[in-house]
Amino acid sequence: MKLWGGRFEKSTDELVHRYNASIDFDRRLYAADIQGSQAYARALADAGILTQEELMAILDGLARVQLEFDEQRFPFDPADEDIHSAVERRLHQLIGPVAGKLHTGRSRNDQVATDMRLFMLPEVEGLHAHIVALQAVIVDRAVQHIDLIMPGYTHLQQAQPVLWSHWLMSYFWMLARDSERLEDWRRRAAVSPLGAGALAGTPLELDRAALAADLGLDSISANSLDAVSDRDFVVEFLFCAALLQVHLSRLAEDLIIFSSREFGYVRIDEAYATGSSLMPQKMNPDPLELARGKTGRILGHLVGLLTTLKGLPSAYNKDMQEDKEPVFDALDTLNLTLPILAGIVRTLKVDGDRMASALDEGTLATELADYLVRQGVPFRQSHAIVGQAVRRAAEQDVPLWALSLETLQALHPAFGPDAYQVLDFWEAVEAKSAPGGTATRAVQGQIEKAQDWLQEHSTESTDKAMGF
Ligand code: ARG
Numbered sequence: 001m002k003l004w005g006g007r008f009e010k011s012t013d014e015l016v017h018r019y020n021a022s023i024d025f026d027r028r029l030y031a032a033d034i035q036g037s038q039a040y041a042r043a044l045a046d047a048g049i050l051t052q053e054e055l056m057a058i059l060d061g062l063a064r065v066q067l068e069f070d071e072q073r074f075p076f077d078p079a080d081e082d083i084h085s086a087v088e089r090r091l092h093q094l095i096g097p098v099a100g101k102l103h104t105g106r107s108r109n110d111q112v113a114t115d116m117r118l119f120m121l122p123e124v125e126g127l128h129a130h131i132v133a134l135q136a137v138i139v140d141r142a143v144q145h146i147d148l149i150m151p152g153y154t155h156l157q158q159a160q161p162v163l164w165s166h167w168l169m170s171y172f173w174m175l176a177r178d179s180e181r182l183e184d185w186r187r188r189a190a191v192s193p194l195g196a197g198a199l200a201g202t203p204l205e206l207d208r209a210a211l212a213a214d215l216g217l218d219s220i221s222a223n224s225l226d227a228v229s230d231r232d233f234v235v236e237f238l239f240c241a242a243l244l245q246v247h248l249s250r251l252a253e254d255l256i257i258f259s260s261r262e263f264g265y266v267r268i269d270e271a272y273a274t275g276s277s278l279m280p281q282k283m284n285p286d287p288l289e290l291a292r293g294k295t296g297r298i299l300g301h302l303v304g305l306l307t308t309l310k311g312l313p314s315a316y317n318k319d320m321q322e323d324k325e326p327v328f329d330a331l332d333t334l335n336l337t338l339p340i341l342a343g344i345v346r347t348l349k350v351d352g353d354r355m356a357s358a359l360d361e362g363t364l365a366t367e368l369a370d371y372l373v374r375q376g377v378p379f380r381q382s383h384a385i386v387g388q389a390v391r392r393a394a395e396q397d398v399p400l401w402a403l404s405l406e407t408l409q410a411l412h413p414a415f416g417p418d419a420y421q422v423l424d425f426w427e428a429v430e431a432k433s434a435p436g437g438t439a440t441r442a443v444q445g446q447i448e449k450a451q452d453w454l455q456e457h458s459t460e461s462t463d464k465a466m467g468f
Pocket of ligand 1: 026082108320322
């Protein structure tokens with residue numbers, strides 16, 4: 001039974017049927033499809049298209065179909081093209097010809113656009129919860145190790161000393177933006193296309209707003225052509241997913257470097273590492289490498305879908321069927337990556353001594369330049385003077401603080417004996433006390449802000465993801 005068999009004399013080529021079919025992957029939409037159909041049936045009854053009896057038969061039949069899916073005993077048929085035809089076909093088998101009234105005024109075009117939104121809304125909430133759970137772990141570890149000092153890097157070269165907690169918290173704020181982007185995404189996703197029909201709208205007296213409310217959606221689409229062809233919410237989600245995965249990838253990369261023998265700042269818990277089949281001593285950060293590596297596929301999904309949509313003529317085109325697998329894959333990938341990274345951060349062994357002893361005194365050169373600035377020397381000049389001091393120290397093969405006061409004063413008379421006081425890693429850290437800086441007090445302030453953020457953005461789902 002084909003939904004569109006009427007005008008055809010010949011049957012579909014077998015390869016074309018397989019090519020056309022999306023049932024292998026869009027079966028994942030079954031609950032959303034049934035939810036949409038149940039609400040649509042109620043709207044049809046409200047509009048006087050279905051009698052109460054017919055409505056009850058359809059609702060009851062849909063509930064039975066749902067149960068078959070839930071219990072993984074839905075009888076698929078080789079002729080099923082997609083989830084919409086499969087559900088309708090089965091409903092017909094269960095309740096007879098009255099099933100045929102369900103599709104009145106509806107097209108698979110507005111149906112599938114609705115299904116994707118209904119499917120994605122709770123999924124994205126679940127994803128959001130995983131992000132917030134990772135953010136909470138980050139704050140916990142930052143609180144626990146607020147006072148460890150380590151080299152801060154630019155260009156992966158030691159730059160200035162920072163607190164480890166400050167480094168870690170930098171990821172909190174990236175993830176906060178990711179969370180907020182997904183919260184904002186909801187506004188454009190919770191829109192109901194139902195009632196747009198195939199492209200032109202519905203001839204029925206449907207109360208579209210009531211139908212949207214029944215589906216838990218916030219508003220209705222304003223233009224039926226746009227409604228059936230709008231996949232912005234899918235693209236936007238893939239962008240959110242891509243940027244999120246990029247952040248996770250960078251966190252993974254930092255941890256890979258910091259856990260290497262040469263750095264040794266952190267140790268990955270054995271439960272999150274893997275071994276080598278050849279070298280018995282190896283402990284490899286495979287999960288972190290995968291977090292980094294899987295970024296490629298998610299970026300690919302975003303570019304892939306944008307490319308699919310580019311150049312499509314108005315309204316629905318079958319190309320749009322390609323919107324589903326990228327969403328499923330992005331969700332599956334992130335729903336694993338996020339809790340794994342949370343586990344890695346939660347169980348990380350942190351070696352404050354290794355970090356502190358890795359600090360190169362060159363990272364204090366800026367402090368010396370700032371010292372001269374406080375004596376009234378313009379920064380550009382002090383930068384050049386301290387550059388010469390660094391060179392002298394290198395020539396004499398001694399640290400910066402071993403240069404004699406005469407040597408310093410020969411470079412600039414403003415150097416006094418107190419200049420040596422600024423050549424201290426902790427002094428350097430605590431000097432950055434303005435909000436957002438790495439001084440202990442500033443990091444504490446940042447952590448309080450983060451805790452407020454967590455309170456504000458927590459939901460029942462985030463509590464669950466955090467294991468409360
Ligand atoms: N499986 C289709 C999709 O995902 C459903 C919509 C089909 N509409 C159509 N006019 N052929 O896009």
